[in-house]
Amino acid sequence: MSRPPRARESVLDAFARILSDDGERAATMDATAREAGVSKGGLLYHFGSKEALEAGLMERMEALAIDDIEEIKRAPEGPVAAFMRTSIHTGSVLDQAIVAVSRLAQNGSAPAVEALRRVRVLWEEALRPLAKDETALQLILLVSDGLYFNNALTVGSVPGPQLDADDIAALIRLVEASTTPDAAAR
């Protein structure tokens, strides 16, 4: 838990940004080094291979997800609403990390698929006590996945389908009404 070197963090920032904004093909070690302001040799001092760089990103994503789940549990609007609200593109570091890792997963990285699945299980466990049954729980998670999928399609300068704040609020009310046992009693 010692503070990590600044250059190492800059490299991870750059790698996540390029993966999420421009896609996996663009996220070369060369482009990552340039964006981070270091040379390719400098990058390779901190991450000895592309695989190691990807592993570093996944580790960061899981740490951010664990923090996020603790925040969501204490959210005044309730965990379900907070979870859904943070599933739209907020531009948060966690958001970016999840989209970045999902790009790796979709290009054949088994460790990335496993890391995403672990995070999904953490969310399931946090939200299960609030859902009226397993089907309701899956509905909440699938809507969140759908929001992420739409975020993830937005590459380069072409925006995907967008929902505004009112749309999201209405969607959260509908999902809560369908999935939580005491929705009518609120």
Place this chain on the structure above:
Amino acid sequence: MSRPPRARESVLDAFARILSDDGERAATMDATAREAGVSKGGLLYHFGSKEALEAGLMERMEALAIDDIEEIKRAPEGPVAAFMRTSIHTGSVLDQAIVAVSRLAQNGSAPAVEALRRVRVLWEEALRPLAKDETALQLILLVSDGLYFNNALTVGSVPGPQLDADDIAALIRLVEASTTPDAAAR
């Protein structure tokens, strides 16, 4: 509308299969030619560039989607249930084409993003008359997107989270109850 050459179709089959099963990085022109049983030169006779190959795949996806929507409209179980059921991984050619194009979209292909958006609009238009309001319509589409996202994460031999037939049936009932005006009257 003349019948397309067999070799051309084989190439598109192979390209879609590799994109969907192994990811964008694996879907090289070399691997596609090998899988289709033609040489690289042979492939390049039908598709003069990678861009042309991608465009060919998108055209096929949109044609399949248009057919699929007509089928869904006439489904005995109702369009919403039929739409959701075909959103899980059925291994259909349309399924494979959509996952394949979404891999291109997530690697920076603007035409792929636009093609997927056009298909999404077709689904919206087909399902809108059945949803009680716009929020309900978006819920249906987002759950479908979520199912696709989970399919899409399944690369190589690592399976993503899976729902069995009973889970899907329960999910369809819950979504229909939340989104269609006459659900109680059934």
Place this chain on the structure above:
DNA sequence: GTCTATATACAGATAGAC
């Protein structure tokens, strides 16, 4: 229409100077 051979560019990774 389909093939082989080849040109050009760029990826990941190594060696070794500073």
Place this chain on the structure above:
DNA sequence: GTCTATCTGTATATAGAC
């Protein structure tokens, strides 16, 4: 710790034979 220079493999694309 960070750099430059370089090796090796592989991607897209072209040229031209059959």
